[in-house]
Amino acid sequence: MSTVIKNGTIVTADLTYKSDVLIEGGKIVQIGENLKGDKELDATGCYVMPGGIDPHTHLEMPFMGTYSSDDFESGTRAGLAGGTTMVVDFALPNQGESLLDALKRWDNKSTRANCDYSFHMAVTWWGEQVWDDMDEVVNKRGINTFKHFLAYKGALMVNDDELFHSFTRCADLGATPMVHAENGDVVAELSARLLADGNNGPEAHAYSRPPQVEGEATNRAIMIADMAGAPLYVVHTSCEDSHEAIRRARMQGKRVWGEPLIQHLTLDESEYFNKDWDHAARRVMSPPFRNKQHQDSLWAGLSSGSLSVVATDHCAFTTEQKRSGVGDFTKIPNGTGGLEDRMPMLWTHGVNTGRITMNEFVAVTSTNVAKIMNCYPQKGAVLVGADADLVVWDPEKEKTIAAEGQQSSIDYNVFEGKHVKGLPRFTLTRGQVAVHDGEIRCEEGHGKFVAREPNATVNRALTQWKDLTQPRPVERSGIPATGV
Ligand code: DUC
Ligand code: ZN
Numbered sequence: 048m049s050t051v052i053k054n055g056t057i058v059t060a061d062l063t064y065k066s067d068v069l070i071e072g073g074k075i076v077q078i079g080e081n082l083k084g085d086k087e088l089d090a091t092g093c094y095v096m097p098g099g100i101d102p103h104t105h106l107e108m109p110f111m112g113t114y115s116s117d118d119f120e121s122g123t124r125a126g127l128a129g130g131t132t133m134v135v136d137f138a139l140p141n142q143g144e145s146l147l148d149a150l151k152r153w154d155n156k157s158t159r160a161n162c163d164y165s166f167h168m169a170v171t172w173w174g175e176q177v178w179d180d181m182d183e184v185v186n187k188r189g190i191n192t193f194k195h196f197l198a199y200k201g202a203l204m205v206n207d208d209e210l211f212h213s214f215t216r217c218a219d220l221g222a223t224p225m226v227h228a229e230n231g232d233v234v235a236e237l238s239a240r241l242l243a244d245g246n247n248g249p250e251a252h253a254y255s256r257p258p259q260v261e262g263e264a265t266n267r268a269i270m271i272a273d274m275a276g277a278p279l280y281v282v283h284t285s286c287e288d289s290h291e292a293i294r295r296a297r298m299q300g301k302r303v304w305g306e307p308l309i310q311h312l313t314l315d316e317s318e319y320f321n322k323d324w325d326h327a328a329r330r331v332m333s334p335p336f337r338n339k340q341h342q343d344s345l346w347a348g349l350s351s352g353s354l355s356v357v358a359t360d361h362c363a364f365t366t367e368q369k370r371s372g373v374g375d376f377t378k379i380p381n382g383t384g385g386l387e388d389r390m391p392m393l394w395t396h397g398v399n400t401g402r403i404t405m406n407e408f409v410a411v412t413s414t415n416v417a418k419i420m421n422c423y424p425q426k427g428a429v430l431v432g433a434d435a436d437l438v439v440w441d442p443e444k445e446k447t448i449a450a451e452g453q454q455s456s457i458d459y460n461v462f463e464g465k466h467v468k469g470l471p472r473f474t475l476t477r478g479q480v481a482v483h484d485g486e487i488r489c490e491e492g493h494g495k496f497v498a499r500e501p502n503a504t505v506n507r508a509l510t511q512w513k514d515l516t517q518p519r520p521v522e523r524s525g526i527p528a529t530g531v
């Protein structure tokens with residue numbers, strides 16, 4: 048059974064042209080004029096784009112004494128409703144737990160996914176076991192990204208020596224380290240002082256994590272990655288201080304990527320000064336929302352290319368879960384949702400305002416993600432042979448975002464009341480129509496794990512190339528061991 052998408056305009060990261068797309072066996076088999084298929088999807092007036100890839104989600108994750116409320120079923124359903132056809136979720140080992148045991152837990156949860164998914168592995172503690180497991184994670188499990196928290200002291204945080212060890216290991220394995228960059232020591236100190244002074248409301252969360260803690264940690268991670276000979280992916284870049292460090296590194300030729308979130312691009316710190324405790328607490332996430340100047344910096348980074356992708360950090364908690372932090376802001380579970388709204392919000396505030404082009408929209412929501420994560424062109428492409436993960440985007444379709452009727456299982460939406468113009472007419476996951484004009488036809492369990500190979504041949508940072516007087520043996524890549 049074949050499907051043809053007819054009369055649309057294909058928009059990729061670099062081209063815009065009119066063509067039909069023929070799909071068979073879950074893959075794109077032909078792109079051209081006047082194609083015929085068993086089933087036709089009409090894309091008149093629409094753009095046919097690679098489905099979104101969200102590189103940063105936390106589905107059903109144990110965190111801060113509870114579990115995030117969207118699981119792989121509701122989370123991927125929300126993603127599909129908004130044009131996202133793949134998520135990359137973080138497998139999070141407990142202290143002392145083997146990485147492989149943590150992965151088993153994630154394997155079990157993800158069997159319910161409605162669309163394809165992959166995992167990043169978090170390094171939440173350090174030891175010989177972790178060192179050993181990393182090899183198997185990369186070479187047997189197809190996971191080439193390792194996340195490190197520089198915040199959450201006493202829980203997930205790793206120290207600089209651990210960071211350096213792990214980054215070195217990543218470099219050797221051809222994996223890419225990622226960082227949640229906030230200085231956890233300073234955050235802990237500021238939080239304690241704020242609480243001692245009687246500042247216990249959600250706004251104190253923002254005061255406890257100023258842009259400087261992010262700028263410092265981002266710069267530190269970049270320098271440590273450079274010394275380890277590893278590239279670096281900085282998650283949820285929220286401010287100019289962090290963006291500046293990323294921009295500088297890229298100008299110096301370092302392989303560093305920054306990931307702003309749709310929340311930081313479109314919501315600002317005034318949300319925390321709302322008199323309604325619930326309103327503010329529902330928006331507590333780390334890093335917190337920033338002021339307009341920081342938002343402008345993030346938008347400039349997307350249009351100039353110094354920031355590479357837009358994610359959600361989807362980590363949804365109900366109002367009831369948030370209320371466990373009444374009287375102590377440090378106990379408000381950190382996290383906000385966004386999977387259903389990332390694409391329409393970015394289109395509305397990015398493409399419709401002229402801040403980014405349609406092609407840049409495709410790049411930052413899909414193609415760049417696939418390239419950095421190394422699953423391109425299986426994902427992130429409209430090419431013959433690619434998976435038919437596609438969104439047929441109707442630029443005239445409008446709605447006002449509301450919790451009522453959303454796919455996410457929580458009871459509110461941080462974008463409530465925002466008007467968006469630009470929504471999916473169809474979302475296809477490997478050729479299967481999962482969404483048609485807002486009508487959800489997902490199939491629980493349809494999603495498959497996407498394995499991602501290491502990037503050995505490009506995995507040497509600049510200083511490694513400069514320091515050719517003392518070359519280190521490189522076993523597994525095409526890079527010669529002695530000089531170039
Ligand atoms: N930040 C959040 O707000 N939630 C999940 C984890 C994180 O780093
Ligand atoms: Zn984080």
Ligand code: ZN
Pocket residue numbers: 103104105282360
């Ligand atoms: Zn996160």
Ligand code: ZN
Pocket residue numbers: 479490492493
């Ligand atoms: Zn299926």
